[in-house]
Amino acid sequence: MRRLCQRNPALDVVLLLCSVSFLAPSSVSSISVMTPPELHASRGETVTLSCTFTSTSRPTSKMTVDWSYRPQSGGPPQTFFHFSSSSFPPLEGQFMGRIKWQGSPARGEASISLINATLKDNGTYTCSVRNPPDVHGSPNSHTVLSVTPKAPSVRFSDVAVLLAFILLPSAVITLILIGRMLCPKKQRNQSKGYRSPIEVTEGEEYGIHPPAGKAKKTSCCDLYLMVQYRTLLHQTIQSMNN
Structure with missing residues (x-):
């Protein structure tokens, strides 16, 4: 009877390890999201906010993508784009009509394009991807966008x-x-270019002047x-x- 009540310490350790491994999240089921740390663009350009992810589970219809924005001046981040089987661009705010979905979940792409970048778009953009059951790991990634005035041209x-x-x-x-x-213009004949004061042409001696010359015709050169x-x-x- 006393032997039955005794507990094996080794068995207790094995049971404890099994319990911890069962309750702890699996390290295999995890997701990793990656974005460039910084992006630069000129005002008026179309900039691609790149976001890629790797998941141990195949993307399904339950996979979601959210993009949020935090202004450079500070403040809480605000979600402006959502994807779940189809894209849902913003219907109001500063990004309305300027966001285009460029992602492909089957290839691990969750990128978007920002059209006609402005100086007000400077700030931090966060890409969040959820692909159940892969909800652990690094589902968020941040990128800082810097928009500068376009050089005069x-x-x-x-x-x-x-x-x-x-x-x-x-x-x-x-x-x-x-x-x-x-x-070149025709040069006048030197013999006719100068007349002595005593030279008198025919008709002048009687006060008769020769008829006036006709108007000059337009030459081929003109x-x-x-x-x-x-x-x-x-x-x-x-x-x-x-």
Whole structure:
């Protein structure tokens, strides 16, 4: 009778270990979520908030993804995006109409895109993934987004105006000089260029003056310069309109 009441210490240790291992969460059933620590973007760009996860269980319809945002100025995080079998983008607030789902649960992707980033979007973004029964491990990951003003760039219209006011006059002068070189004016005959005061032409002695010369006709060189000028002016105006 006394022998039956005695307890084996080794048996007690085994029973205790079994109890602890049964009650403790399994280290095999765990999930791990990963995001880049920092992201940088310029104002107006579309930035991808990357989030990947690994799970020991295959993603099912019970898997959920939540994205929350905490402003740079501080304050509690606010959930603005939810995924559960389908995406639920924000219907109000600063992210309304600017969030696009880029995830693929079968490939371990839970990323989203932020369209038209602004300076107000600076802050900390948290990606949370739940895939029952994998609820332990590291289901959350944080990334800090920094949006900076976009560097000023020269617009095409400014370049067109600059070309119109600087290059156009230079081109016109160049065309005129080329035209004069290609089409020189006829020089007057030196014998007729100078007349002695005592020289009298026929008819002048009787007070009769020769008929006035006809209006000067437009030469081919003048037409060439006019065509080149109009073509250059038309191209400049068209480039400014575009």
